[in-house]
Amino acid sequence: MTNVSNRSNLDISAYFVVGPENTKNRPVAPIIKDVVDAGYTCIQIRSKTASALELIELTKEAADVIEKAGRADEVTLLVDDRLDVVLAAKKMGIKIDGIHVGQSDIPVEICRAYLGEDAVIGLSARTHDLFDYIKTADVSLIDYFGAGPLHETETKPDCGTGADGKVITRSFEELAELAKASSIPIVVGGGVKLADIPQLAETGVDGFFVISAISEADNPRAEAEKLIEAWKENYKRKKV
Template sequence: MSIRKNLDISAYLVIGPENTNGRPVKKIIKDAVEAGFTCIQIRSKVASARELIELTREAAEVIALLGKSDNVALLVDDRLDVVLAARKQGIKVDGVHVGQSDIPVDVCREYLGEDSVVGLSARTHEMIEYIKTADVSGIDYFGVGPVHETMTKPDCGLDTDGKIKTRSFEEIAEIVRLSKIPVVVGGGVKVADIPQLARTGAAGFFVVSAVAGADDPKQAALELVNAWKLHTEAGRKN
C-alpha cells in the first residue's frame, strides 16, 4: 500500500548534517524512529547532491532495518533532483517537501507520481490567504510555523518587512480549521509547547534541534512522542 494513503505526520523530524553537533545523521534518525517518530525529512543547505543522496540512502536503510518502511515516510526537502536520483539507485524515498518559491507542486507530482508524498510550506505572511484559495489536490500536508524564532532556519517566518513573524496557537488553530489537508507545525517546538499545540487540531509537530541537537536524542524524541500521544488522546476524550 502507498505510504501516501497511510501518511502519519504526527511526529516529524527534519535533519541534516549541520543539525547534529557532529554526530552521524543516521544514528539520530534511528533514535527518533525507535522512539516513535513517523516522518523523516532530509534537509541540508550545505550538503552536495551526492551527499544528500547518501544521507537519503542511510536513512532508508535505518528505517528498513527497523521494519518501518511501510509506516515511516522518508522525504527530502526542496530537492526533486535528489529524490529522482535516489530512486534511480533503488533507494526507497517517499516524496518531497517544498516551499512556495521552490519547484512547483504540480511539477513534483508529475515527476514523482500519484503514490508519492508532496508537502508544502507556504510563506508565513500569505499562509491563511493561501490556504483559503489554494488548489490542494496535489498536496498532502501543509507545514506551518514558526512557533518560536529558530536558529536552524533563520528565515523561517520571514515577513514582507524582513521581520520574523511567529505563529500563535490561536492562529495555528485557525489555519487548521481553514485547511482542507493536514497541518504539521514546527519552528522551535519544545515539549512544553505540545499540550497547546495538540489542542489546535494540528496533525502533528515537526522539530529539528529539539531532537538532533539534544544531549540524548532518543530520550528527547521519546518525551516529544509521549507528550503528543498523551495530549491528543486527552483531547479526543474531552
C-alpha cells in the same frame, strides 16, 4: 528495497527534520535510528550545505535505518527541496516517499509530474497571507502544509519570513484557526520545545516537527521519546 509509497497512510503527527549541519558534528544515521525507534512517523532529510551525492547517501542511510526497524510501511521518508536527489534516489532503488518544498522552491506541479501520483508532497504554507492562502490554495497536488514558526529559531532562520523580511511567529490561537480552515493536514514547527507540545496538540493541527530539539540534544532518543509521548497524551485527550 521496495518503492511502495506511504501517501495512502501518511502520518505527520511526529515529524523529524535533520541534516549534517544540525547534529553537532555527530553522524546523522544514529540520530535517525533513535527517532525511528521512538516511534516517529515522518523523516525529512534537509541540508543547505550538503552536495547532491551527500544527500543521496544520507537518504539511503535513513531508508536503511527505517527498513531495519521494520517500519518501511509506517515511516514516510522525504527530502527537502531537492527534486534531483529524490529522483536519483528512486532510480537507485532507495525507498524515498517524496519531497517537501517551500514557496520559492520547485513548483509542486513539477514535483507531481516527475514523481507521480503515489509520491508524498508537502508544502510550506505561505507566510504573509497565510489564512487566505490555506483557504484558497489548490491542494489537489499536495498532501500536507507545513506551518510555523511557533518561535524564532536559529536552525531555520528563514522559517516564517514575511514580505518585509521579519519573522512572523504563530500563536496557538492562530494555529487552531488554521487547523479549522485547512482542508488538508497541517504540521507545525519552528522552535518547538517539549513545553509547547500540550498546547500545540490541543489546537487541532495534525502534528509537530522538530530539528534541534532532538538533533542537538545530548540524548536524542530520550528527547524524541519525551516529545512524542507528550503529543500522544495530549492529542488523544483532545480527541476523546
